[in-house]
Amino acid sequence: MVPTVRSPTELTDLFRARGLKVTPQRQAIFRILHDAQTHPTAESVHATVIEDMPTVSLRTVYQTLNDLADMGELLQLDVGTGSARFDPNLENHHHLVCEGCGRIVDVYTDTSTLRVAPRQRQGFDITTTEVVFRGRCPECRSTIPQQGDNDA
Amino acid sequence: MVPTVRSPTELTDLFRARGLKVTPQRQAIFRILHDAQTHPTAESVHATVIEDMPTVSLRTVYQTLNDLADMGELLQLDVGTGSARFDPNLENHHHLVCEGCGRIVDVYTDTSTLRVAPRQRQGFDITTTEVVFRGRCPECRSTIPQQGDNDA
DNA sequence: TTCCAACTAACAATGGTTGTGAACAAGCAA
DNA sequence: TTGCTTGTTCACAACCATTGTTAGTTGGAA
Numbered sequence: 001m002v003p004t005v006r007s008p009t010e011l012t013d014l015f016r017a018r019g020l021k022v023t024p025q026r027q028a029i030f031r032i033l034h035d036a037q038t039h040p041t042a043e044s045v046h047a048t049v050i051e052d053m054p055t056v057s058l059r060t061v062y063q064t065l066n067d068l069a070d071m072g073e074l075l076q077l078d079v080g081t082g083s084a085r086f087d088p089n090l091e092n093h094h095h096l097v098c099e100g101c102g103r104i105v106d107v108y109t110d111t112s113t114l115r116v117a118p119r120q121r122q123g124f125d126i127t128t129t130e131v132v133f134r135g136r137c138p139e140c141r142s143t144i145p146q147q148g149d150n151d152a
Numbered sequence: 153m154v155p156t157v158r159s160p161t162e163l164t165d166l167f168r169a170r171g172l173k174v175t176p177q178r179q180a181i182f183r184i185l186h187d188a189q190t191h192p193t194a195e196s197v198h199a200t201v202i203e204d205m206p207t208v209s210l211r212t213v214y215q216t217l218n219d220l221a222d223m224g225e226l227l228q229l230d231v232g233t234g235s236a237r238f239d240p241n242l243e244n245h246h247h248l249v250c251e252g253c254g255r256i257v258d259v260y261t262d263t264s265t266l267r268v269a270p271r272q273r274q275g276f277d278i279t280t281t282e283v284v285f286r287g288r289c290p291e292c293r294s295t296i297p298q299q300g301d302n303d304a
Numbered sequence: 305t306t307c308c309a310a311c312t313a314a315c316a317a318t319g320g321t322t323g324t325g326a327a328c329a330a331g332c333a334a
Numbered sequence: 335t336t337g338c339t340t341g342t343t344c345a346c347a348a349c350c351a352t353t354g355t356t357a358g359t360t361g362g363a364a
Binding site (some may be wrong): 054055080096098099105106107108109110111113114115116118120121122124125126127128129130131132133134135136137138141 | 191210228230232239250251257258259261262263265266267268269272273274275276277278279280283284285286287288289290293
Binding site (some may be wrong): 168175193194210211214216234237283 | 316320321322328329331
């Protein structure tokens with residue numbers, strides 16, 4: 001039910017097919033992404049990788065995540081939380097972001113009803129529509145009721 | 153018809169009322185914002201300011217823009233173009249971003265039809281909805297037809 | 305097994321933004 | 335008008351996320 005990135009095995013094949021090499025570092029990252037139910041940053045993927053392979057550099061993590069994003073196997077998001085988020089969910093979806101803790105939740109909503117009057121479009125050719133809902137998650141609402149309200 | 157930030161005079165009063173001082177640097181920034189029909193970056197505001205007052209530092213521009221944003225007299229946007237954009241349009245609106253040149257256009261669209269199923273909401277309290285339409289402006293379509301297509 | 309292109313890791317550099325601190329000036333009061 | 339106080343300015347450095355560079359290492363096809 002929850003779509004995710006391809007399996008480590010599939011990604012291995014895709015990398016090889018592209019002439020990219022499959023190193024232990026990359027395999028570790030593939031596994032982490034496949035297990036992730038979140039929208040991790042490069043930093044957090046790195047933190048998880050080094051639990052098993054302490055020498056993997058953050059540079060390598062960035063490189064692999066970028067390769068995956070270039071191949072369309074991962075989406076890269078910027079929801080204004082400072083660092084890029086990598087989204088293993090490739091389905092057409094949108095995001096709900098907690099303004100307290102930065103937590104991101106996938107949401108499915110129909111954007112076909114959103115209209116932009118032709119004159120407002122100013123000749124632009126619109127290709128994508130991204131919706132970001134912002135609010136506060138249950139934890140942030142209950143534990144730190146008002147923190148962060150002044151930074152929007 | 154095009155809403156904009158308050159007049160330099162009004163902003164002067166607001167600053168004083170808040171115990172903030174009104175310096176020549178700030179007045180210059182107030183004027184530039186009031187004249188702007190765009191979504192300038194701090195850098196571009198600075199570039200304009202120093203045409204008249206060559207000694208104004210970028211630090212001061214950031215400070216003033218942040219003060220205005222804190223006061224709610226300016227909106228701060230992040231549409232993934234690398235740097236923050238400051239939007240003098242305080243009305244409820246959304247954005248259309250050119251993936252070629254980064255140009256931003258304000259658009260008014262009704263988001264009340266966007267539904268997020270309660271179970272997807274995961275207990276979040278949704279306060280705002282932001283829509284970013286991405287595409288290509290007429291200039292980028294005609295002059296550099298495909299540049300930048302690989303970075304989405 | 306060989307071999308080369310691709311990779312890794314350490315390091316430095318980048319770009320946007322913010323912290324710091326000494327000199328300075330706005331604006332109030334006398 | 336003059337002082338005074340507090341906020342401001344500017345130069346500089348620090349910061350963070352991310353990318354460039356380079357020398358040495360390794361995957362994996364032949």
